[in-house]
Amino acid sequence: MFHYPFDPSQFSETARVWWNLFGFYLTVAILLGIAVYAALVLIPFIYSRSRKAVDEIKPGVVPGERGRNAYLAVIVVLILASFLAVFVESYISVNELASLIEEEYGVTIEQLQAGEADGALVVEVRGFQWGWTFKYPNGIESDVLYLPAGRPVIFKVTSDDVFHAFSIPDLRVKVDAIPGQVNMGWTVPQTPGTYRIQCYELCGVGHAEMISKAVVLPPELFDFWYESLGEELVVEEGG
Ligand SMILES: [Cu+2]
Numbered sequence: 001m002f003h004y005p006f007d008p009s010q011f012s013e014t015a016r017v018w019w020n021l022f023g024f025y026l027t028v029a030i031l032l033g034i035a036v037y038a039a040l041v042l043i044p045f046i047y048s049r050s051r052k053a054v055d056e057i058k059p060g061v062v063p064g065e066r067g068r069n070a071y072l073a074v075i076v077v078l079i080l081a082s083f084l085a086v087f088v089e090s091y092i093s094v095n096e097l098a099s100l101i102e103e104e105y106g107v108t109i110e111q112l113q114a115g116e117a118d119g120a121l122v123v124e125v126r127g128f129q130w131g132w133t134f135k136y137p138n139g140i141e142s143d144v145l146y147l148p149a150g151r152p153v154i155f156k157v158t159s160d161d162v163f164h165a166f167s168i169p170d171l172r173v174k175v176d177a178i179p180g181q182v183n184m185g186w187t188v189p190q191t192p193g194t195y196r197i198q199c200y201e202l203c204g205v206g207h208a209e210m211i212s213k214a215v216v217l218p219p220e221l222f223d224f225w226y227e228s229l230g231e232e233l234v235v236e237e238g239g
Pocket residue numbers: 163164165199200201202203204207210
């Protein structure tokens with residue numbers, strides 16, 4: 001019923017930016033990891049050659065010959081540089097996403113986050129023990145989430161009872177569902193298909209079964225469903 005793609009970037013604009021950022025973070029983490037483990041393995045060999053080093057230990061002083069502090073400085077600079085790289089890359093990606101959304105769909109991320117964007121579909125998501133209800137502006141209530149492809153969607157998420165977390169992992173959407181509070185989330189689904197919806201906050205014995213599906217439809221088919229006031233839609237499962 002559900003597919004679990006390794007690379008979800010073509011499914012939504014949010015999936016694309018988070019996937020790219022994840023790749024970047026992972027690369028930085030792997031490089032740092034290699035450096036740390038290489039140091040762990042090499043340092044004992046380096047120090048075992050100069051046994052005097054043990055006698056030279058003083059607080060705040062790195063034992064060994066002069067110049068070793070320079071290596072330390074380089075390592076510290078590399079670590080700080082990697083933090084900076086992650087920060088800068090995140091900033092650039094989110095800005096690129098913001099200008100793309102504004103160019104293509106005429107809405108800003110701020111409007112989407114505020115839940116007030118012209119042309120965006122607003123879906124009220126309610127979590128409960130143990131399931132989800134989706135309510136549309138024309139009054140349709142459905143336990144399957146139908147979405148149009150190529151149009152921004154805003155999720156206004158809340159809960160009837162305990163803490164839940166609404167997530168469509170393949171679209172890289174995740175929003176806390178808190179009773180008495182409405183949290184916003186948004187995405188732009190790109191590829192028609194069926195996606196898994198799952199709760200990501202342990203909420204009781206039924207948590208693991210708190211699963212539903214999001215069906216992304218071509219815009220015409222979505223409009224057809226929407227205008228039919230939510231009659232059950234039989235969608236051929238493909239792929
Ligand atoms: Cu839950």
